[in-house]
Amino acid sequence: MSAAIPAGYTPAAGLLQGRVVLITGAGAGLGRATALAAARFGATVILLGRTVKKLEAVFDEIEAAGGPQPAIYPMNLAGTTWADIFELAETVEREFGRLDGLVHCAAHFKGFTAMTEEAPKDWLEGLQVNLTAAYSLTRQCLPLLQQARDASIVFVTDAVGREPKALRGSYGVAKYALEGLVKGWSQELGATPGLRINSYDPGAMRTELRARGFVAEEVQKLPGPDAAVAGLLYLLGPDSAGINGQALSRS
Ligand SMILES: NC(=O)c1ccc[n+]([C@@H]2O[C@H](COP(=O)([O-])OP(=O)(O)OC[C@H]3O[C@@H](n4cnc5c(N)ncnc54)[C@H](OP(=O)(O)O)[C@@H]3O)[C@@H](O)[C@H]2O)c1
Numbered sequence: 001m002s003a004a005i006p007a008g009y010t011p012a013a014g015l016l017q018g019r020v021v022l023i024t025g026a027g028a029g030l031g032r033a034t035a036l037a038a039a040r041f042g043a044t045v046i047l048l049g050r051t052v053k054k055l056e057a058v059f060d061e062i063e064a065a066g067g068p069q070p071a072i073y074p075m076n077l078a079g080t081t082w083a084d085i086f087e088l089a090e091t092v093e094r095e096f097g098r099l100d101g102l103v104h105c106a107a108h109f110k111g112f113t114a115m116t117e118e119a120p121k122d123w124l125e126g127l128q129v130n131l132t133a134a135y136s137l138t139r140q141c142l143p144l145l146q147q148a149r150d151a152s153i154v155f156v157t158d159a160v161g162r163e164p165k166a167l168r169g170s171y172g173v174a175k176y177a178l179e180g181l182v183k184g185w186s187q188e189l190g191a192t193p194g195l196r197i198n199s200y201d202p203g204a205m206r207t208e209l210r211a212r213g214f215v216a217e218e219v220q221k222l223p224g225p226d227a228a229v230a231g232l233l234y235l236l237g238p239d240s241a242g243i244n245g246q247a248l249s250r251s
């Protein structure tokens with residue numbers, strides 16, 4: 001079965017009321033836009049990222065808009081260990097007692113590079129942030145997600161994760177691996193009622209990541225990350241119940 005985000009999807013008010021959602025890369029770009037929107041639709045959001053100032057700004061915006069009080073969890077996914085992630089999952093359980101959504105937005109991309117040119121450090125960091133950290137975080141949070149009545153895990157990917165292209169280096173390889181991870185893991189998790197795991201390609205957006213690879217004037221013409229948020233709200237909320245193991249894209 002293949003699935004799509006319904007065209008023109010409009011989330012109902014209170015779509016995520018009472019839910020706790022952890023978002024990586026929440027300080028900028030799509031992660032920031034998703035955190036603000038999820039809070040607007042009722043979720044308590046845990047803002048994970050590496051730059052505390054950016055996370056604090058998102059925290060303040062949510063509070064100023066009257067959303068449920070968010071939480072900040074600073075973490076540099078490039079240097080994180082299993083123990084750090086175990087501690088994160090324990091903290092979420094202790095502080096919130098539940099987890100209903102996990103959205104992997106954080107990404108490491110330094111620009112276009114040939115496979116033979118990517119610095120060994122960047123290769124390792126690309127696989128660590130874009131693949132291994134997302135896997136580890138999901139694995140450690142899984143027991144909590146499995147206790148929720150209706151839980152959703154979303155890996156934000158990229159068109160090059162589905163149709164590999166030259167010069168994407170470790171970023172492209174990691175995104176391609178994530179698509180495979182979603183397919184295999186979703187089959188294993190199929191036995192858990194109410195838990196789904198999907199990938200989501202947000203399409204081209206005007207963000208810092210995009211600006212590292214493309215011509216500035218072209219990037220300026222792109223829609224901002226808000227354009228891709230409805231798809232993530234759809235995947236986080238009950239309207240996507242039953243959609244599992246799918247590679248979805250912005251509608
Ligand atoms: N923009 C596009 O055109 C496009 C297209 C297809 C897919 N995507 C995907 O969309 C997602 C969001 O990207 P974006 O365009 O919104 O990028 P962005 O604006 O650059 O945001 C990326 C976020 O990831 C965080 N991050 C990077 N390295 C990290 C690390 N080591 N530890 C913790 N956080 C880290 C950044 O934190 P700092 O702010 O502290 O650096 C930032 O908050 C990514 O998964 C990307 O692959 C984007």
